[in-house]
Amino acid sequence: MVNIGVGGSDLGPLMVSHALADFKQATVKPLNLHFVSTIDGSQLSELLHRLRPETTLFIISSKSFSTIDTLSNAQTVRLWLEKTLGQYPQVLKHHFVGVSTKPEKMTAWGIAPENQFLLWDWVGGRYSLWSCIGLPIALTVGVEGFKQFLAGAHAMDRHFQTAPFNRNIPVLMGLIGAWNNNFLDIQTHAVLPYDGRLKYFASYLQQLEMESNGKCVQRNGQEVSLDTCPIIWGEVGPNAQHAFYQLLPLLNGEEKEVSGLDGSTRGLIEVVLGG
């Protein structure tokens, strides 16, 4: 199976499928999941050399179904399939499913209505892994596993809705972020997981936070007067340790404010311990 998408239609499902690979459901035949997002062709070309057209299913995942990167890659794999299997409607029907808010665009592209998964327009791309954009997650952990995953998210939604502010995790994290950025002038936030399964966590958070908060105009049209978001960055700990930690002062605690050598660079380091 190959998920073709970009941004939220790639990063979320990629991050979670990788993180939960230990919970992969057993299938009669091995089900291998791949992700393609870049439009330059390098990911696809390498992958298509390893896949058999007869046994490959493509998930075309695009909330808008108009993102050029995704549609271009979708067209490439369609030609690849048709070159071997021929130009028959059955080929499209048996080798493509679509995930989008736009059924008419999926149908126009050639995705059979019964192979279309629909999500609501109000689901932001960066949150969409909780919707049917999370199909690759369900394919990894199974439908029951996906339901448990949604139940975890629901529990956190309820906590956010009901917990008093002084014990409310999202509220406290938001306030700490605003405080660090605006009052302590800490403008970057590094996320350094010490668990290889969280390889894509920092990339996912980059979109989640920076695309959400990287705005300079309020809903009423006025410019914001505060910094809305730090720069999120990070890497799995051990590799990061042997790459850029040298630039940082010694890390002893789980969370520590650091100053650059000339005192001008400040950032917040967050270490996510493995296990």
Ligand SMILES: O=P(O)(O)OC[C@H]1O[C@](O)(CO)[C@@H](O)[C@@H]1O
């Ligand atoms: O799922 P789509 O519509 O292809 O969009 C992909 C990404 O492009 C954006 O719309 C803008 O970068 C993201 O919000 C989204 O995740």
